[in-house]
Amino acid sequence: MGLIVQKFGGTSVGSTERIQHVANRVIQEVEQGNQVVVVVSAMGKTTDELVRLAGEITSKPSKREMDMLLTTGEQVTISLLTMALQEKGYDATSYTGWQAGICTEAQHGNARITKINEQAIAGRLKENHIVVVAGFQGMSEDNSITTLGRGGSDTTAVALAAALKADKCDIYTDVTGVFTTDPRYVQGARKLQSISYDEMLELANLGAGVLHPRAVEFAKNYQVPLEVRSSLVLERGTIVEEEVSMEQNLVVRGIAFEDNISRVTIEGLNNELQTLSTIFTALAKEHVNVDIIIQNVTSDNRLSISFSIKTEDTDTTLSVLAQLKEVVGHKKVEHERGLAKVSIVGSGMISNPGVAADMFEVLAVEEIEVKMVSTSEIKVSTVVPHKDMVKAVETLHTAFELEEQDIYQVQK
Amino acid sequence: MGLIVQKFGGTSVGSTERIQHVANRVIQEVEQGNQVVVVVSAMGKTTDELVRLAGEITSKPSKREMDMLLTTGEQVTISLLTMALQEKGYDATSYTGWQAGICTEAQHGNARITKINEQAIAGRLKENHIVVVAGFQGMSEDNSITTLGRGGSDTTAVALAAALKADKCDIYTDVTGVFTTDPRYVQGARKLQSISYDEMLELANLGAGVLHPRAVEFAKNYQVPLEVRSSLVLERGTIVEEEVSMEQNLVVRGIAFEDNISRVTIEGLNNELQTLSTIFTALAKEHVNVDIIIQNVTSDNRLSISFSIKTEDTDTTLSVLAQLKEVVGHKKVEHERGLAKVSIVGSGMISNPGVAADMFEVLAVEEIEVKMVSTSEIKVSTVVPHKDMVKAVETLHTAFELEEQDIYQVQK
Numbered sequence: 072m073g074l075i076v077q078k079f080g081g082t083s084v085g086s087t088e089r090i091q092h093v094a095n096r097v098i099q100e101v102e103q104g105n106q107v108v109v110v111v112s113a114m115g116k117t118t119d120e121l122v123r124l125a126g127e128i129t130s131k132p133s134k135r136e137m138d139m140l141l142t143t144g145e146q147v148t149i150s151l152l153t154m155a156l157q158e159k160g161y162d163a164t165s166y167t168g169w170q171a172g173i174c175t176e177a178q179h180g181n182a183r184i185t186k187i188n189e190q191a192i193a194g195r196l197k198e199n200h201i202v203v204v205a206g207f208q209g210m211s212e213d214n215s216i217t218t219l220g221r222g223g224s225d226t227t228a229v230a231l232a233a234a235l236k237a238d239k240c241d242i243y244t245d246v247t248g249v250f251t252t253d254p255r256y257v258q259g260a261r262k263l264q265s266i267s268y269d270e271m272l273e274l275a276n277l278g279a280g281v282l283h284p285r286a287v288e289f290a291k292n293y294q295v296p297l298e299v300r301s302s303l304v305l306e307r308g309t310i311v312e313e314e315v316s317m318e319q320n321l322v323v324r325g326i327a328f329e330d331n332i333s334r335v336t337i338e339g340l341n342n343e344l345q346t347l348s349t350i351f352t353a354l355a356k357e358h359v360n361v362d363i364i365i366q367n368v369t370s371d372n373r374l375s376i377s378f379s380i381k382t383e384d385t386d387t388t389l390s391v392l393a394q395l396k397e398v399v400g401h402k403k404v405e406h407e408r409g410l411a412k413v414s415i416v417g418s419g420m421i422s423n424p425g426v427a428a429d430m431f432e433v434l435a436v437e438e439i440e441v442k443m444v445s446t447s448e449i450k451v452s453t454v455v456p457h458k459d460m461v462k463a464v465e466t467l468h469t470a471f472e473l474e475e476q477d478i479y480q481v482q483k
Numbered sequence: 484m485g486l487i488v489q490k491f492g493g494t495s496v497g498s499t500e501r502i503q504h505v506a507n508r509v510i511q512e513v514e515q516g517n518q519v520v521v522v523v524s525a526m527g528k529t530t531d532e533l534v535r536l537a538g539e540i541t542s543k544p545s546k547r548e549m550d551m552l553l554t555t556g557e558q559v560t561i562s563l564l565t566m567a568l569q570e571k572g573y574d575a576t577s578y579t580g581w582q583a584g585i586c587t588e589a590q591h592g593n594a595r596i597t598k599i600n601e602q603a604i605a606g607r608l609k610e611n612h613i614v615v616v617a618g619f620q621g622m623s624e625d626n627s628i629t630t631l632g633r634g635g636s637d638t639t640a641v642a643l644a645a646a647l648k649a650d651k652c653d654i655y656t657d658v659t660g661v662f663t664t665d666p667r668y669v670q671g672a673r674k675l676q677s678i679s680y681d682e683m684l685e686l687a688n689l690g691a692g693v694l695h696p697r698a699v700e701f702a703k704n705y706q707v708p709l710e711v712r713s714s715l716v717l718e719r720g721t722i723v724e725e726e727v728s729m730e731q732n733l734v735v736r737g738i739a740f741e742d743n744i745s746r747v748t749i750e751g752l753n754n755e756l757q758t759l760s761t762i763f764t765a766l767a768k769e770h771v772n773v774d775i776i777i778q779n780v781t782s783d784n785r786l787s788i789s790f791s792i793k794t795e796d797t798d799t800t801l802s803v804l805a806q807l808k809e810v811v812g813h814k815k816v817e818h819e820r821g822l823a824k825v826s827i828v829g830s831g832m833i834s835n836p837g838v839a840a841d842m843f844e845v846l847a848v849e850e851i852e853v854k855m856v857s858t859s860e861i862k863v864s865t866v867v868p869h870k871d872m873v874k875a876v877e878t879l880h881t882a883f884e885l886e887e888q889d890i891y892q893v894q895k
Contacts, residue, residue, distance in 0.1 A: 087539035121559070127499035128563050129570035136569070139577050140562035143555035147533070150552035151540050157548070158541035165551050170626055191626065214582055214603065 072104040073238035074196070078111070078206065078228035082245050083302040084148050085115030087155075094155035096243070096302065097201060101161065106196050108235065110206045110228040111152055113144025134179035138208075138218045142168070145205035145224075153203045163201040166192060168208030169216065173227065175209035181220035182209060184227075184289075187234035196235075204231060222283020229286045233293035240295050242282060243302035248309035249274070249281055251473035252326040257465050259474035263324060265310040270324050271297075273416040273450045287311065322419035322426060323471040328464050330457050331382040332362075332410040334442055337392065339402025340374035346399050350376070353391050359384045362412070363445040363452060373402070379443060379454055382408050410442060411460035414452040415467060427451045433470045439463050484516040485650035486608070490523070490618065490640035494657050495714040496560050497527030499567075506567035508655070508714065509613060513573065518608050520647065522618040522640040523564055525556025546591035550620075550630045554580070557617035557636075565615045575613040578604060580620030581628065585639065587621035593632035594621060596639075596701075599646035608647075616643060634695020641698045645705035652707050654694060655714035660721035661686070661693055663885035664738040668873050671886035675736060677722040682736050683709075685828040685862045699723065734831035734838055735883040740876050742869050743794040744774075744822040746854055749804065751814025752786035758811050762788070765803050771796040774824070775857040775864060785814070791855060791866055794820050822854060823872035826864040827879060839863045845882045851875050 077100065079093050093111070100107050121140050125132045132140075149165035156163035172188030192202050206224025211217050219226050225242060232240035246254075247262055249271065254260035266274075268291035275284040281299055290297050290311065300308025340346050347366070354361055363379045380388055385406060392404050420426045427444075430451050434441055439462065443454035455463050468474065489512065491505050505523070512519050533552050537544045544552075561577035568575035584600030604614050618636025621629050631638050637654060644652035658666075659674055661683065666672035678686075680703035687696040693711055702709050702723065712720025752758050759778065766773055775791040792800055797818060804816050832838045839856075842863050846853055851874065855866035867875050880886065 087536060090540065124499060124559070124563060125566060128502065128566045131570075132566045133569055136562045136565045136577060139565075139579075140559060143558045146555045146558075147536070147552060150548045151536060153548045153551075154537060154540045154544045157545055158543075165548060167551075167628075170628075216579075216582075 072106075074106045074108070074235060075100055076108045076110065076228050076232040076235070076237045076240045077243060078224055078241065079109065079243045079302055080224060080245075081112040081115050081118070083243055084111050084113075084152065087151060090114075090148070090151050091155050093243075093302065094152060094159060097152075097156065098159060098161060101201060106199075108192065108196070108202045108204060108231055108237070109152065110204050110224055110231065111145060111148045112206050112224040113141070114148055117144040117147065135215055138179045138216050141218060142205070142208045142216050145207055149203045149205045156201050156203070161201055162199060163203060164195050165203045165205075167205045168227070169210035169214075171204045171231070173209035173230070175211055175217045175219065177211035177213065177215065177217065179215070179217055182211065182217035183285075184209060184219065184230050187230055189231070189234040192231070193235060219285075222286055225283045225286035226289055229289045229293075229295055229297070232295045233289065237295065239298060240290065241298045241300060241308075242286075243300060244281060245302070246281060246299075247301040247304055247306060248299050249311070249325070251324070252464055252468050253328070256328075256461050257326075257468050259465075259468055261474060263309045264307075265312065266324055267418050268311060268313060269449055270416050270418050271311045273414070273447070274325050274327050282311070322423050323415045323417040323473065324419075325416050326413065326464050326467050326471075326473070327416060328411060328413045328460055330411040330460055332379050332412050332454060332457075333382045333385045333388075333406055333408045334377060334379050334410055334454060335385070335388055335392070336375070336377040336405045337399075337401045337403070338369075338373070338375045338405075339400070340376065341400040342368060342372050342374045346374055347376070349399055350392070350395060353395055354388060357387050357391055359388050359391070363443050363454065365443060365445070377443060379410070379412065407442070409457045410454050411457045412452055412454050413460060413463045413467070414450055415471065416450045418449045420450070421448050429470070430467065433466055434463060437462060437466050484518075486518045486520070486647060487512055488520045488522065488640050488644040488647070488649045488652045489655060490636055490653065491521065491655045491714055492636060492657075493524040493527050493530070495655055496523050496525075496564065499563060502526075502560070502563050503567050505655075505714065506564060506571060509564075509568065510571060510573060513613060518611075520604065520608070520614045520616060520643055520649070521564065522616045522636055522643065523557060523560045524618050524636040525553070526560055529556040529559065547627060550591045550628050553630060554617070554620045554628050557619055561615045561617045568613050568615070573613055574611060575615060576607050577615045577617075579617045580639070581622035581626075583616045583643070585621035585642070587623055587629045587631065589623035589625065589627065589629065591627070591629055594623065594629035595697075596621060596631065596642050599642055601643070601646040604643070605647060631697075634698055637695045637698035638701055641701040641705075641707050641709070644707045645701065649707065651710065652702065653710045653712060653720075654698075655712060656693060657714070658693060658711075659713040659716055659718060660711050661723070661737070663736070664876055664880050665740070668740075669738075669877050669880050671877075671880055673886060675721045676719075677724065678736055679830050680723060680725060681861055682828050682830050683723045685826070685859065686737050686739050694723070734835050735827045735829040735885065736831075737828050738825065738876050738879055738883075738885070739828060740823060740825045740872055742823040742872055744791050744824050744866060744869075745794045745797045745800075745818055745820045746789060746791050746822055746866060747797070747800055747804070748787070748789040748817045749811075749813045749815070750781075750785070750787045750817075751812070752788065753812040754780060754784050754786045758786055759788070761811055762804070762807060765807055766800060769799050769803055771800050771803070775855050775866065777855060777857070789855060791822070791824065819854070821869045822866050823869045824864055824866050825872060825875045825879070826862055827883065828862045830861045832862070833860050841882070842879065845878055846875060849874060849878050
């Protein structure tokens with residue numbers, strides 16, 4: 072007997088029929104003697120519909136009121152799922168974010184959880200109730216309803232699992248687990264039995280999309296074991312935990328990729344202490360998310376910087392840089408759209424320094440031009456032309472033997 | 484400059500277009516230098532849609548979860564209306580029932596307000612915000628979301644007006660005020676300039692439907708002046724207040740009526756102290772709402788009771804009585820469906836004892852059979868055959884000169 076937190080996303084609760092299906096899934100765990108807390112998102116298209124309504128009123132709704140509006144979505148789901156559980160003969164109680172004691176910053180639309188007062192839920196669990204909690208939402212200190220931003224329901228589930236000291240947090244999705252790469256693009260993509268928090272974090276940050284990075288970070292900080300699994304198919308998913316047992320020695324565990332990348336290069340900047348911070352503070356103010364940053368000092372003691380951004384932010388970025396010309400004294404700004412980022416991730420890289428070289432060689436053989444490189448201890452990211460993205464992923468997937476159950480070993 | 488609470492019902496906020504219209508109405512009051520608190524219901528068909536969803540899950544949803552589900556309706560409206568006000572350049576903040584400090588009993592689906600912690604709203608008003616509050620909802624002591632039952636948004640508005648010591652509470656509806664009788668049935672029906680709380684209470688209880696009796700009671704207890712007015716037409720409505728100035732001497736102020744009434748008569752009951760309470764407690768347990776009750780002792784020292792109920796409760800009532808036969812020892816139970824209740828209301832009756840007699844005479848001349856009679860200080864109710872209902876109302880309306888602006892005086 073244990074305590075399990077389950078999370079079901081919007082697709083899994085997209086209709087009353089699917090909600091009944093989720094109820095059955097919850098009951099399966101209860102029947103195995105477990106206590107269960109279920110975290111759910113808004114039903115399928117609900118959020119879109121609410122956004123449409125707001126759009127009929129104003130083109131720039133205040134964030135507090137958008138939170139007030141959107142959080143009704145999960146509130147509908149929790150009541151319906153609880154009714155379904157009760158109808159099937161189980162004691163169940165629903166909780167909104169604020170009722171569940173989820174305290175957040177006042178940052179509407181993208182609030183971070185600051186604390187969880189778990190007493191109400193813990194009390195209900197003791198009475199053998201199934202507890203159904205609205206994901207994605209919380210309450211700020213001034214009693215305003217907040218939302219956690221993208222991936223918020225994952226974060227709610229993990230945070231509750233941490234606060235309640237749950238044995239496990241199951242994240243139900245429309246895929247059966249975490250794959251070596253996106254199976255929609257690469258036929259040989261294979262489901263991983265397990266993956267470490269750090270690897271998952273790199274994959275999540277790199278756009279693998281199964282789990283939100285904030286949720287993974289939370290899970291890592293509080294050592295909450297996660298399982299990413301399918302809400303449709305009954306099979307084991309992928310375990311995310313600190314110690315990866317089964318595939319311990321896999322050097323590269325997955326390949327992530329992301330298109331719509333632009334690269335911007337600024338040459339001839341004043342080599343001053345403030346230059347970098349001036350540029351990136353100005354961009355941050357305009358909500359431009361800068362990813363890879365590369366800096367060089369040229370022979371004439373001028374700075375040269377390249378960085379990658381989302382293509383949609385290219386115009387904003389160029390206009391910010393134009394305004395900064397006098398301050399940072401740059402000579403030339405170049406940019407290139409139509410790029411993609413391809414990254415290999417694996418905690419085995421720490422002890423295998425040759426992996427980056429292997430990656431470049433594979434890309435070179437395929438005549439794929441590498442525009443930028445960025446590395447961390449467990450990741451190598453490259454920026455390549457968008458037209459070569461899928462070819463790069465496929466080739467790397469094969470080269471690092473990710474189709475195989477067996478383990479890729481660096482040849483040294 | 485004053486503080487006004489405005490309440491808009493579901494029809495008035497039935498679409499984003501109508502919400503914009505409501506926003507303009509609110510702004511009109513603000514522009515006249517007033518502070519405004521707006522209470523709104525769920526958008527038109529929202530509640531029906533939510534009830535339909537619950538119906539797909541279960542035929543007997545728990546009341547707590549229904550409250551959780553239905554209260555999302557008003558939450559959508561408050562956020563949209565607040566956005567509309569902000570879009571038009573005004574500071575505004577939305578509050579759910581619990582955020583507005585509306586504390587209720589734990590009686591889900593039909594909770595009574597026990598207390599209002601008005602500090603949050605009062606603070607916002609001081610900052611010159613328009614405050615938009617979700618009607619119909621509150622929070623019980625254990626932090627569960629509750630609903631106030633039928634007419635709940637009216638009650639929210641009046642209770643807030645009382646707590647905030649507002650100068651006035653405007654109830655916006657789809658009619659232009661309180662009428663002498665229902666204008667859909669009686670052509671000569673006339674809008675009243677003013678009416679007393681007690682009269683309004685009798686009319687509301689008698690099914691006049693413009694204002695919920697609980698709201699009127701609340702207004703009377705806290706002496707909150709109400710105005711019932713149209714959300715579509717710009718004209719004065721009907722003032723509900725303690726002292727009725729303009730039509731002070733009107734003996735009969737209005738005629739209320741209601742169909743689908745059944746009468747049940749029980750004869751030969753044991754004449755014991757417990758008999759009445761046994762019967763009506765048993766009926767209350769089955770949620771049968773008993774209206775008029777008449778009791779007699781017959782010459783053989785047996786009790787005879789007649790009472791009126793909603794026709795839909797007839798079968799339940801008969802089966803409850805059958806079960807009680809041994810306990811209360813009745814000889815005979817008769818019932819009659821297809822009846823209606825017609826009532827005249829007016830505080831002037833207190834000093835004019837002949838009004839009931841006048842009413843019976845009018846009905847007798849029209850050959851309308853009176854099945855039951857019940858009187859209060861300011862009301863005479865009669866139960867008549869349903870087929871005669873409209874004729875009775877029309878005749879009484881003319882007889883008591885309610886078409887006229889002038890005042891009906893009892894001829895004595």
